[in-house]
Every structure is written in C-alpha cells, then in structure tokens.
Amino acid sequence: MKIGVVTFPGSNCDYDCYRAVRDALGAEAVFLWHKDHDLQGVDAVFLPGGFSYGDYLRAGAIAALSPIMREVKAFGADGGPVAGICNGFQILCEAGMLPGALIRNRTLKFRSRPVYLRVERADTLFTSEYERGDVLEIPIAHGEGCYFAEDTVLDELEANGQVVFRYVTPEGEETAAANPNGSARSVAGIIDANGNVLGMMPHPERAVEPLLGSTGGLGLFRSVAAHLATAGVRG
C-alpha cells in the first residue's frame, strides 16, 4: 500500500501528512512533486495544507492548475481515493473536483486552534473506522475556511449525504459559536458524489498521536488503509 502526498510550492503540512501515513499508519508514503505528471503508482493521494503559490489570486486557484493536478483529477475520476486537507480542500474546490468554495472566515481572523467535529457519515472510505455521531477533536489553522455554496448545492449535498464532518460543540451540538469560520450549515468536510474525493478544513494529520494533543484524526488514515486493504491496491 503506497500513499502519495503532493508538495506544491508553499505546502507546509506535507511532512505532517507523510509522517501520519508512515508512522501512525505504518504504510509507505511518497512525496509527489507538483510539476510531475507521475503519481508513482500510489493507491491514494493526499493534498496537504499550506499556502500553495502564496494563496495568490485565491487560495488553491493556481495549484489547481499544476501539472500533477491533471493526474490527480484522472485518478479521482477513476475512483482513486483523494483527500484534500485545508489548502488541499481549497485546491479540490478550485479544481472543480468538489462543489462550492472556501472564502474568508466570517470573523476575518486566521483561526488556529482545536475544534470539534461530528462524524456525519461513517460509511465512507475515509470514515469507516469512526461511528456516526462520534465527536472528534482536531485542529484547524486557516483564514479562508468558510464553506460556501448556493442553497441548491447545499441541499443536494445534504440529500446525497455528502456532508461528512460538521463543526460542533464538544458535546456534539451544532451551534453558531462552535462554527469557527462561518461555514454554511457548519460544514467542515464533504465528499464528492462518488464518495472517493474528500475535502476538509481541519487537520487530521495533526491529531494522530497523544503527543500532538489528540488522536482524533487517526481514524481517517486508518479508514483509508482499511479501504485499500479490502479494495486491493493498484499496480
């Protein structure tokens, strides 16, 4: 099982992600360079957090046009698991692989702190190691994480069960105060209609061992590994 982590100029969570895959999961991790056209035969792709291309124009807009993204799009269209975390989520939206957009936090503040997420779907390849309704403590660190989409798109996401994580209180209640950035319907993470592309603003790779303060993100990596173990790896 081989998992790829894409490095764009300005990515800064690529090592965290690499380490989560290699150490917390014990799987093979490889870095994929943004200028390459080769996914090196990986079985899943992570687009890490950071400030690719300095967030020029819009967060994720330039990275979405990187050479490697052409391959990532094809890989995702073919059913390959693709997870975008923070800037990675922004890139997936800009690339048209997920609906909606991430805009400036309602508070205008860059928010860097632990938040609580409720698992809305435990039957996706990214969340099978969780239970529906689990509340996870996972950190966020972003200035542009306010999820926005037209109401019709939001309704469709809800109807299809594409909302995977929502911001909640530690008790699991959805409140305005528990929503750190003003995201529509407290959306913290969504999947595409096929269920193999995930985007989320919080950082599961920063919550994979007790030393980091929480292990809430571990389940996501384990879920992907469990999926690959049953679905069989490529190559």
Added chain:
Amino acid sequence: MTDFQVEVRVTPRRGILDPQGSAVRGALRSLGFAGVGEVHVGRLIVFPVEAESEDAAAERVEAMCRQLLANPVTEDFDVRVTAPAAA
C-alpha cells in the same frame, strides 16, 4: 494584431457575506465618514492582450475570467478593454 489594455474587476458576488467589506465600512464610520453604504472589496487585474479586435480581446478575457481570474461560485467580474490611444 493590436495590444489592447485590459482591466478586470473582480468583486464578491452580491448577497454573499463580505466580511472584509463590512470591516472597511466599520472603519470608515469610525473615522467619522457618514453616509457610507455597503462596501465591497475586490481585485483589479490589469494587463495588455494582443488581439485582432476589441471584441476578440474581450471574448478571450472573459474566457480567462471563467477559467481562472474569478471564481464563478463566489465572485462577479467585469471586463473593460480599451484600444491604445492613436499615436
């Protein structure tokens, strides 16, 4: 072919919360400027583009806006193309 001067104005789509605009409005009010309505903060992108005609230039720039310069989900754009002043 002529070099046309292009100005693209990108603004947050009306109706979408624009916290930056609200903050600027608040700051203007705190300076004592009364009567300031809703403020929107956007981007101005300027560049020359080679094209056969003004219309052809505008068409190309609109394609650029749809594909990259503006995000159709959250932003509106306005394209202005001007011919170079006659020598």
